[in-house]
Structures are given as structure tokens and as C-alpha cells.
Amino acid sequence: MSGAAQAVPSDAAALPPIVSVRGLAKRYGAVTALGGVEADVAATARVVGVLGPNGAGKSTLVKCLLGIIPFDGQARVLGLDPRTDGPAIRARVGYMPEGEVTLHGLSAVELCSYAAELSGLPRTEALQRAHAALYYAGLEDKRYQAVEGYSTGMKQRVKLAAALVHDPDLLFLDEPTNGLDPRARDEMLELIAELPAKRHCTIMLSTHLLTDVDRVCDTTLIMHKGVVRFAGTIEELRARGVSGDDVVVEVKDGADRLCDALIAAGLAAETTSPVGLKVTLAGGASPRQVLAVARQVGVQLRTIEPHRESMEQAFLRVVREEATQKLGTLPAIGPTGAGAA
């Protein structure tokens, strides 16, 4: 864990983590929901993707961090202990739930104003900020309509506005793009991406949609079966599963022909599509060698670039590594110097 600080810029290194968790465990009877979570979210983090399959413990972790349920271990959120300072933490944290949240008969502005008041803001301030938050979320024209009559996209926007109306330092977003059409999803992600800079808050984004994480998150925390399987930047996540020798080659046509020629030239290659190959440049080989072989066999190259794992591939790799790791054969997962097994 301590290694994480090495990656922090010197001015930010002095700041305590916005969330710090040590051995956080939660059991429901015989079921272990969280088996000793260890994680830090730096004060400088912008959007942290919290990933994990169903039952990974994401929701339980949020409940613990908000001080809603008791737990074992240590946790600090915004410097406060969730076990004793739950209400104080929730006053400074915004939470956008996955499910539908409406209060019967309330318009969007009433809902947001009420949300702000419940987060401790004075009445007049709450109303002003409700208007501002709805304006920010792009609902200025519809703010006097009852939320129950809103479309799914508008309801998501209202939930976002209600979550940030009280100026939280930390924002938990649970599946914010759930049920949205591509355009609305695009707009929601745009709002989320803008939030850290515009509202000066850190976002913890829980989602199943890895493309969303890829698009807006700078760091990610992958949970599986109640423990953190990976914590680090997106680049680190991808880098861990990739050999630096691998390149991806795209050709106009004749991928099979080039593949055979590369193998004959002593390189490890495999076709990934009719126009794509993955080539391992082991033993001092360089991309120029691929270029030369392609010229020899008359195949036109379109691109040649280092291999990068997709988010899906990286996520699945992290989740799959568990079985191997249990046998003690897998190296530690996590950012450089952190997360030692």
C-alpha cells in the first residue's frame, strides 16, 4: 500500500487519501461480503472506476463507507471514521443510486432542494443550489415537472443533480448510465467526466460497463468475491497483462500470408482477424522486421502499434487470476509497488 504514495505528485503526496480502507471485512451470517478490503483513493484522484461482477461486494463497501452498516477493520472517508461519523460523512458525500428514486408528487426542483436540505444546507441556499444543479444537469426546462413523469434519461440526470446539489467532496455513482440510450449515455458520461474539474469532487463510479470506465476513469478498483483484485491506473491495468514485445498489425488483406511468412522468419505471430495479426517481437526483433517481411510477401500494412488489452480483456484477466493466485503462483496485482499479495 505504501508504494502508492510514490506515484503521487510531491504536493499531493502530503494530502491524506480521500478514502482509506484497511482490512475492511463484513459478514452476513455465514456469508462473507467483504473479506478484508485494502484500498486508498488519493485526494488527487478524479474518477475512480469500481468494477466487479455481481456479488463482488461493491454495494456493501459503499454501505460501510457511508457508515450505514457496521463492519470490522479500519476505514477513513474524508478523514472521518464511518463507524462513528456516518452522518457527517454522508453530509459531505453524494450518492447516486442505481435504482429509481422518486418522492411522490415532487418536482425535480423540489426533490433537489429537499435533498440539499437533508444534507444540511439552509433552506434558501438549498433552493438556489437545486436550480443550479438541475441547470448543470441539463434539466432547466423541465425542473418544475413531477419527476415521476420523467423519461429514464431525465431521471438519471435528476439523480445526479440530487447527488451533487450539496457540493459533496466525494461522489458515489452507481450504474449512472443504466437504461440510457446511446445519446443519453454519451451525455451522462460527459457530465461525469466534467464533474471533478467543475465541482471539485472525486468520483467513485460503480458500473458493469467497462467502456464507461475506459472512457471517464483515470483509476480503477476491481473487486471480486469481497476483496480488491486490482487497484491502480487504467494504463497499469492494461500494462500488466501485456508483454512489451507484442505488437498489433493491421493489413489491407492477406493476414494469413503475412502470418506464415513471419513465422517462417522466426517470429511468433497469430492472426486475430482477416486483416489483423498479433506479433511477438522477441529476441531483439523490431517492427522494421515485420515491415520487411510484409514487403517481401507483398502485403500492404496499414498500422503497426504496441498491443493494448481492452478493458474487457484486462478485467477478465484480473478476475480469472484469482484461482491461480490462490495457489500462490501469481505475482502481486496492483499499481507499482502497491498491493503486494
Place this chain on the structure above:
Amino acid sequence: MSGGGVSGSTGPVGPAAPSVAVAAGRGVIHDIGYARYSGERRPPSTLWRVIMRHHLSYSWKTLWRFKPWLLAAVAITLVAGVVMYVAQNTLFGSIRQGGGGPLKFLDGVLPFTFRFYIMAAFLLSMTVGASVVARDQETGAFTFYFSRPVRPIDYVIGRLVGMTILTAIMLTAGPVALAVFRVGLSHTTSEALDHLTWIGRALVTGALGAVAYAALPLAVSALSGRRTIALGVWAAYYVVVSSIFVLISTVTWKPLAALDIGVAVVTLAFRLWDIDFLGGRGGVSVTAAAVSLLGQAALAAYLFHRQIARTAAGAVGGGS
């Protein structure tokens, strides 16, 4: 370290290194004049007031939650006032006051009005009390409340106080107005002074009734979880189960009738005004009625809080 033995820290990324790759704004992001809030924040212990205020405004908002029953209470008060004024010396026939002389309309109408006020209170409990918490559960409002600094006790107190205020308007405002009117109709100063105690009696009767008529439906609403079930259970309890208590009391132990909160309120009124018109409810004393109303309200408040505390723990998260 535990579980799979992996722990980690989200790599702290400085502001200069985001991997955000979104398009520029397309007219959906507006943040004109935004300034971070840095003022005082209300302490969590006062949040019940916000919830209470919301409860009152929610009840007032539409035509059918509170307003019809308020109009009914006003109508009851006006009619009773007119009867008291017009027929002040008319006798109630065989009904006597304090074992003494026959009861005049002037002195007997007020306690009788509680029979009607409790109807308005019951209808209010159906349109607001028994439905409001269940509706909150149905619409996901608990997530809204408990992901904020609101504690279960704040929610419970806010709802209870809000509902008690509404019910007290039904059960207290009219009787107190009639009591004041009765004082005003006195022919002598000493008569007026004698009748000043009516204001206190009206307040006590109405307040005790209001607490019970507020807490019980809220508890039923919380325990039922669904609005339709809550309405059905509360109506069945009020109409059927309470009648069974009264029926059983006639053949077993008379004070048992006080478990019917309507009977308890009316009995309390008749006892406090010393009117001998209790019939089968004659075994219910002031103490039995008061204990029943307060006891049921306390039990209901406890169950209400217990249920909300349980629900609050599961209100946040889930789904994924």
C-alpha cells in the same frame, strides 16, 4: 491482506493525467456562476424538522390528502357551534351530567363532537398516515433519505411529529374553539371561569387522540411495506380488530374496550366532561383510555423505528 491476498491502492493520479476522452460539450453542461458552498451546515439532529416540514407540505399539496378532512373538521365545529348557540337550553333527554341534573346542549355538544372528529382523523390516517411510509418504500425514497445524513430516528420523529400536527388540527383545534366559544356563552364571570377548564380538557383529549391516530397508521405503513397492504391492514385494525376488542370486553374485562382508539378518545371526552353516556363502555376509565392511547402510540412508535432502522441498512446499494 486477506481473501485472495490482494490489496491495493488506487493509483493516485494527479490532475494532469486523466484518461478522459470525451467529446467537447454539446450544450448539455451548464455551470454558470457556480461557487462552492462554504457556509454552515445544519446538524443531523435537526433534520427531523426538515422531514416534518416535508410531511406537512406533502399532505397539503393535493386536494385529497388533508384538505377534505380539514373541511370536515371545520364543518363539524361550525355545526356544533351553531347548535350550542341556538339550542343552548335544550336538554339531552335522559342523559345526565355528573350524576346530577339533565344535560343541556350547551354543555353536552362538545364532548359528543369527538365522535365526529375521530372520523375525520381516521380518514386522514388513511390518506396520509397509513400510506406515506409504504409509499416511500415503494418509490425508493429510503435510499434518498438514508444515503444522506438522515438517521432512522430523524425520519421517525419527523414523520411522527408531522403526522401528529396534522391529526391534532383535526382533534384539537375544533374542540378548543368550541371550548372557547362555550366560555364566551357564559352568562356570568364565575360561569366563564368555571368553563375555562374545558379548554384544557379539549386539549388533553385531542392531543392524546392525535398521538395515537398518528403513530398507529405510520407503524402499520412501515411494517406493511406496500401501500395497498398498509391501507388494508390499518382499516381492518381500526374497524374490525378494534370492534372485536370492544366485543370481547363486554364479556370479559371492561377496560379492554379502550384498545379501540376511537372508543378511548370518546370515552376520555365523556369522562372528562363527566357525562353519563357510556353504555357498554362504562368500564373504561380515564386512566384506561389514556394508557391505551399512549401505550399503543408508544408501541407503534417503537415498531415504526425498529422497522425503519432495519430498512435503512438495506436502503443503499443493491441492484448490482
